[in-house]
Amino acid sequence: MLRLTNIILPLDHPEADLTGAILSRLKIAPEDLLSFTIFRRGYDARRRSAITLVYTIDAQVRNEAEVLMRMQGQPHVGPSPDTSYKFVAQAQPAQPTRPVVIGLGPCGIFAALILAQSGFRPIILERGKVVRERTKDTWDLWRKGELDPESNVQFGEGGAGTFSDGKLHSGIKDPKHYGRKVLTEFVKAHAPEEILYVSKPHIGTFRLVKMVEAMRDTIESLGGEFRFKSKVTDLEIDGGQVRGVMLENGERIATDHVVLAVGHSARDTFQMLYDRGVYVEAKPFSIGFRAEHPQSMVDRARFGRFAGHPLLGAADYKLVHHCRNGRTVYSFCMCPGGTVVAATSEAGRVVTNGMSQYSRNERNANSGIVVGISPADYPGHPLAGIDFQRELESRAYVLGGSTYDAPGQLVGDFIAGRPSTELGAVQPSYKPGVHLTDLATALPDYAIEAIREALPAFDKQIKGFAMHDAVLTGVETRTSSPIRIKRQDNYQSMNVKGLFPAGEGAGYAGGILSAAVDGIRVAEAVALSMVGRDNDAKGGGVSLPQDY
Known part of the structure; x- marks a missing residue:
């Protein structure tokens, strides 16, 4: 097979033009082209009057x-590269122990899948519920204001990415094509085949639910064992080596290999690890608000006369502004045609996130507008970032009326520094509801100053971004993990052998795809360790927050 890149055609080109472009590029006759497949299709919208497909x-x-x-x-x-997945090890017939995977988000799912496909029969522990029960509990918060601290947007089968836009693209380096393995397994689990070739694939919440169930069935068929409502409360560590995990119900599971894929909101687990002496350090993350605009406005700003074109879909954006006070403000987890959702996992706190369905056909676009912060902004012990998050989330709860309503403000009022008293043309989508107020006290002064400067700057890139009636909803604090559970080149903890920190919670991923890829890398390291071979599966993780 030959790989042809950068074939550029008009947005509405006839199907035959693609074949013609291939023949022209290769300088061959039609009968010499036996077949072809589209490996990637993207678009170039830098010139709105002449959008092209690439x-x-x-x-x-x-x-x-x-x-x-x-x-x-x-x-x-x-030549076309070989993107097929190659297993690094297979379980021995009498493996003395089984690996344990803690957490069932994208990282945990793919760690469990690779281990199961390699014959290691992993035990998977999830503190929350199966995905459909978890979905009901999440909707109870959104519709009734009733929070289950163990079953919500953050905890349960599928992880936080289940209630997101379902983005499946990332900026990670992937020389071994692990991302292709992720997409291929998703298609096997009934994801649309287009995710294999569109440049910015996404799935959406409802489809993710079905896919998670299908992948669970696959792992079980290969000997994997799932235990839901099984919260890990302690690790047994002997001489610097993991020997087992303790569950909340008092059960002990013996194991020498633990994949820690708990996600960025497992604050009690982080405390347990810190108390047990596992090496943990503070890391940067970001804080801010969710911004909602009419999706039609974003479509026009990005695509001009091509707004609404079926191949383009709902438009997205990616914005960055470097502020006079030295802060950087950027858009995060942009959800075209989506909704703002309640994402708290702790009582008496308000957290926002964004979500879209596969169709992306809701009236509003939303995105986190967030400010980068570092451990210098929350000095103290390694878990000080968690304390900082909690302070902001508790403040948002009070500003929202001490229910799970979120505090909100119109963009025009926020920029002018006055409270909002009534909504305009943009109706916020956050449920249970939005309580209009003044967001000036919701974040530290440096963050408010930076966002006030950034919004008009973003308006120069997306006309209408600073429109008066656009809505800000607070607060966005869970952009990425506030800690890093640092690991060695063999993917094991710096000071605890057999403990494999992985994914977003450990500070090595940021989004569905990068978390899943990290799960594959860690699973390979576990497999090599269990068969007694040196780990040659290096590749590193992602330390900077990416879009979901």
């Missing part, structure tokens, strides 16, 4: 070696 194609041709020789020196033609 293709990467894998083509099968006659006399491939001859064509490749003739194309030498051409920057956009070469």
Whole structure:
């Protein structure tokens, strides 16, 4: 197969034009093109009046070696890389212990899947419920203001990414094509096949629910064992080596290999690890608000006359502004045609996040507008960032009326520094509801100053971004983990052998795809360790927050 990149065609090109472009690029006759598949299709909207599609194609041709020789020196033609997944180890017939995976978000799911496919029969522990029961509990918070601290947006089968836009793209380095393995397994679990080739694939919450169930069935069929409502409260560590995990019900599970994939909101687990002496350090994260605008406005600003085109869908954006006070404000987890959701996991606190369905057809676009902060902003012990998050979330609860309503303010009023008293053209989507107020006290002064400066700057890129009636809803605090559970090159904890920190909670991922990829890497490290081989599966994780 040959890989052809950067084939550029008009947005509404006839289907035959793609074949013609392939023939022209390779300088071959039609009968010499045996078949082709689209590996990637993106768009270039930098010129709104002339939006183009950009293709990467894998083509099968006659006399491939001859064509490749003739194309030498051409920057956009070469052999197609092998993106198939290759297992690094298989379980031995009498493996003395089984690996334990703690947490069932994208990282935990893929760690469990790889271990199961490799024959290691993992035990998977999840403090929350199965995904459908968890979905009901989450809706109870949104509709009735009733919070279950163990079953919500943050905790339960599927992890926090289940209630998100379902983005499946990331900026991570992926030389071994683990991302392709993730997408392929998602398609096997009934995700739409287009995620294999569109440049910014997404799934949406409802489809994610079904996919999570299908992947659970696959792991169980390979010998994996799931235990829901099984909260890990302690680790047994002997001489710097994990020997077991303790559950809230008093049960002990013996194991020498623990994948810690608990997500960025497992604050009690972080405290337990810190108390047990596991090496933990504070890391940067971001704080801010959710901003809602009419999706139609964003579509027009990004696509001009092509707004609403079926191949483009609902428009997204990515914005960054470097402020005079030295802070950086950026858009985070942008959800086209989506809703703002209640994402708290603790009583008496308010947290926002964004979510979209696959159709992305809700009236509003929403995005986190967040300010980067560092441990210097919350000095103290390694868990001080958690204390800082809690303080802001408790403050938001009070500003929202001491219910699970969120505090909100119109963008025009926020910029002008006056409280909002009534909504305008933009109706906020957050449930249970939005209580209009003055958000000036919701965040530290440096963050309020930075966001007030950034909103008009963003308006120069997305016309209407600083519109008076757009709505800010507070607060966004769970952009990424406030800690890093640092690990060695073999993916094990710095000071506890057999403990494999993984994914977002450990500070090594930021979003569904990067978390899943990190789960694969860690699972490979566990598999190699269990069969007594050195870990040659290096690749590192992601330390900076990415979009969901």
